[in-house]
Amino acid sequence: MTWAPDSPFNDLPDLPPPTDVESKRILKQVAEARAALASLDQAARRIPNPRVLLNSIPLLEAQASSEIENIVTTADELFTADQLDEESTRPEAKEALRYRVALLDGVRSVRERPLSTGTLISICSTLQARDMRVRDLPGTFIGNPVTREATYTPPEGQRLLMERLDSWSRFIHSNTSLDPLVLMALAHYQFEAIHPFSDGNGRTGRIVNILLLIDRGLLSEPILYLSRYIIQNKSEYYRLLLAVTAESAWEDWVTFMLEGIRQTALSTIEKIDDIQALHREMQAELRAALPGGANADLLDVLFEQPFCRITTVMDRCSVSRPTATKWLKLLADAQILVPLKVGKSLIFVNRKFFSLLTRSERAPEPAPTLF
Ligand SMILES: Nc1ncnc2c1ncn2[C@@H]1O[C@H](COP(=O)(O)OP(=O)(O)O)[C@@H](O)[C@H]1O
Numbered sequence: 001m002t003w004a005p006d007s008p009f010n011d012l013p014d015l016p017p018p019t020d021v022e023s024k025r026i027l028k029q030v031a032e033a034r035a036a037l038a039s040l041d042q043a044a045r046r047i048p049n050p051r052v053l054l055n056s057i058p059l060l061e062a063q064a065s066s067e068i069e070n071i072v073t074t075a076d077e078l079f080t081a082d083q084l085d086e087e088s089t090r091p092e093a094k095e096a097l098r099y100r101v102a103l104l105d106g107v108r109s110v111r112e113r114p115l116s117t118g119t120l121i122s123i124c125s126t127l128q129a130r131d132m133r134v135r136d137l138p139g140t141f142i143g144n145p146v147t148r149e150a151t152y153t154p155p156e157g158q159r160l161l162m163e164r165l166d167s168w169s170r171f172i173h174s175n176t177s178l179d180p181l182v183l184m185a186l187a188h189y190q191f192e193a194i195h196p197f198s199d200g201n202g203r204t205g206r207i208v209n210i211l212l213l214i215d216r217g218l219l220s221e222p223i224l225y226l227s228r229y230i231i232q233n234k235s236e237y238y239r240l241l242l243a244v245t246a247e248s249a250w251e252d253w254v255t256f257m258l259e260g261i262r263q264t265a266l267s268t269i270e271k272i273d274d275i276q277a278l279h280r281e282m283q284a285e286l287r288a289a290l291p292g293g294a295n296a297d298l299l300d301v302l303f304e305q306p307f308c309r310i311t312t313v314m315d316r317c318s319v320s321r322p323t324a325t326k327w328l329k330l331l332a333d334a335q336i337l338v339p340l341k342v343g344k345s346l347i348f349v350n351r352k353f354f355s356l357l358t359r360s361e362r363a364p365e366p367a368p369t370l371f
């Protein structure tokens, strides 16, 4: 096998790797990551209103995954853009919002039909807001865009890329005895190494990670915030992807991904527990602040997105504008919500929920098997 950083890696081997990647150490790590993921799935099922997690966690994932590709937005910019369709919304925020659309569309898609090359194309097209095709032009590389020095050059030729992708999807649906988490790690490397699109490969690949977990029944909703771990360890992520190509360092790569799943599952559980505690706390606060108690849906609305519009309350609680406005203003007077003027619109921020969503949890201790 020949490989050089600056020539297209047309000899990229198909999966699975020739050596057994499931060493004893990897299997121990698999067990820990699977346990953490199972607890996350249970924690998510305990939340009575699934929209609470389904709006916000995919948006956080979108922000982190886009930031890995230097599409930088902040959570408050994104949550604002999500509520207000303003002309002033920056293209980066629009792009990150599309990531959540692509993720949720992808989830619907894997529930209906097997993940295929078509799914990949449609995810990437949603991300880029244009019809993406598998590359037919040379010139795509990973490296320094200024000096044009390449660290890795993916295969070239549309036919060859299509063949590699077909083989990729055969592998993920094959009757392999590999653990699904190991399979996910292998498939992620392989997809990135094929790098079938001129742009959007990183994000498409990270969406597919989540879809594979859903497909295998390990997660019922896309609420694993895995890109948080990847952005925190971005240089390691790049280094290890390259080391698979250059040195067949599969075990280090799989270890990295398994640890990511374990850590992210644990920190997402912590977030869910905190959200539930805050929900209970605010239930009492709302009761005290609103005469006659609040409409039962109001609390849910305030936890479906941290930035709330008057019209959302009108729609979701079936009340008039004066009533919705009165409720929100009373909650602002009681300092439960913070009013915020954005352009001509007024939104009300559930600040405690927002800071809970965006704060970084204490990173869980590294798994004992790593040392
Ligand atoms: N050495 C490498 N081999 C294969 N893939 C890599 C390597 N280094 C980085 N990558 C992947 O390439 C992605 C960037 O590709 P790109 O198409 O620009 O994605 P996006 O548009 O989502 O920005 C990274 O996020 C990573 O997943």
Ligand SMILES: [Mg+2]
Pocket: 069, 199, 200
């Ligand atoms: Mg890019």
